[in-house]
Amino acid sequence: MTKDSTLGRTGGASPRFGLHVSVAGGLDRIFARGESLACGTVQIFSHSSRSWDFSPPDPERLSVYFQARSAASFSDVFIHASYLINMASDDPEIAGRSIAALEKELATADLLGANGLVLHPGSARGGDRSGAVHRAASRIREILDRLPEGKTPLLLENTAGAGSMLGATPEEMASLYSAIGRPLRTGLCLDSCHLFASGFDLSNPDACREIVARFCQGIPGAQPALWHINDALFPRGSGRDRHAGLGEGHIGLDALGHLVSSAAAAGLPMILETPKGEGDEADRLNMRRLYGLAGLPVPERIA
Ligand SMILES: [Zn+2]
Ligand SMILES: [Zn+2]
Numbered sequence: 001m002t003k004d005s006t007l008g009r010t011g012g013a014s015p016r017f018g019l020h021v022s023v024a025g026g027l028d029r030i031f032a033r034g035e036s037l038a039c040g041t042v043q044i045f046s047h048s049s050r051s052w053d054f055s056p057p058d059p060e061r062l063s064v065y066f067q068a069r070s071a072a073s074f075s076d077v078f079i080h081a082s083y084l085i086n087m088a089s090d091d092p093e094i095a096g097r098s099i100a101a102l103e104k105e106l107a108t109a110d111l112l113g114a115n116g117l118v119l120h121p122g123s124a125r126g127g128d129r130s131g132a133v134h135r136a137a138s139r140i141r142e143i144l145d146r147l148p149e150g151k152t153p154l155l156l157e158n159t160a161g162a163g164s165m166l167g168a169t170p171e172e173m174a175s176l177y178s179a180i181g182r183p184l185r186t187g188l189c190l191d192s193c194h195l196f197a198s199g200f201d202l203s204n205p206d207a208c209r210e211i212v213a214r215f216c217q218g219i220p221g222a223q224p225a226l227w228h229i230n231d232a233l234f235p236r237g238s239g240r241d242r243h244a245g246l247g248e249g250h251i252g253l254d255a256l257g258h259l260v261s262s263a264a265a266a267g268l269p270m271i272l273e274t275p276k277g278e279g280d281e282a283d284r285l286n287m288r289r290l291y292g293l294a295g296l297p298v299p300e301r302i303a
Pocket of ligand 1 (some may be wrong): 157191228273
């Protein structure tokens with residue numbers, strides 16, 4: 001379904017560029033919010049990311065959401081799972097809460113017809129890493145087995161490499177995927193800030209291709225399902241997960257451009273998780289830069 005009438009000024013549907021947007025006021029509001037910022041996709045938290053307690057949307061809220069979605073110029077929605085979840089925890093209480101929360105997140109993602117649920121693989125909290133990988137993978141596998149009707153893939157995101165966070169290297173991601181063993185229900189989300197913070201040099205296009213290829217080994221389709229495009233507030237190898245606006249951090253526009261142009265050529269969705277200020281000026285600026293990095297004209301509504 002194309003709805004080019006609302007996008008006449010751009011001459012076609014928006015590319016799959018988007019932002020993490022707020023669900024304030026209702027899930028149905030995310031489409032208008034995304035359209036006003038020239039998005040062709042958005043990412044949301046389905047509930048407060050700092051709360052364990054939430055219920056999947058009721059039928060009434062779902063119907064309003066789907067009405068807004070079918071009237072919108074785009075329909076791709078990604079959900080980022082709560083940061084509280086630690087699937088690798090060796091604390092039985094945190095593990096139990098994490099399992100229940102991830103199950104609800106996946107059920108919610110299915111109800112919303114989301115394109116993917118993004119999850120940080122977890123933290124070993126100073127303990128043995130291979131034990132933590134095994135705990136996270138077997139819990140995730142059990143949840144996926146309990147949701148046989150589920151459709152939304154779980155996208156594991158590479159991390160910034162701080163301390164005990166799992167998933168900063170291609171090898172550790174590969175061991176997670178193979179231990180989960182559900183290639184049709186799992187995929188990869190790569191974050192440019194996390195790649196850089198964990199030490200990868202993004203300044204050379206060939207090196208970028210090689211890094212992405214290493215992360216994609218053994219992944220269905222051999223491509224990331226989603227990119228998070230963020231600059232990094234701290235220097236390469238800092239291990240610190242602090243995002244900056246595009247061109248306002250240590251990665252810089254040239255290096256981000258290598259990732260963006262190859263992701264754009266492959267038609268992959270890209271989400272900005274860049275800092276927001278008052279109003280939407282920072283979002284508009286970062287979206288303009290994303291269009292620019294992909295070599296595409298900037299839509300008038302964000303010009
Ligand atoms: Zn991210
Ligand atoms: Zn991050």
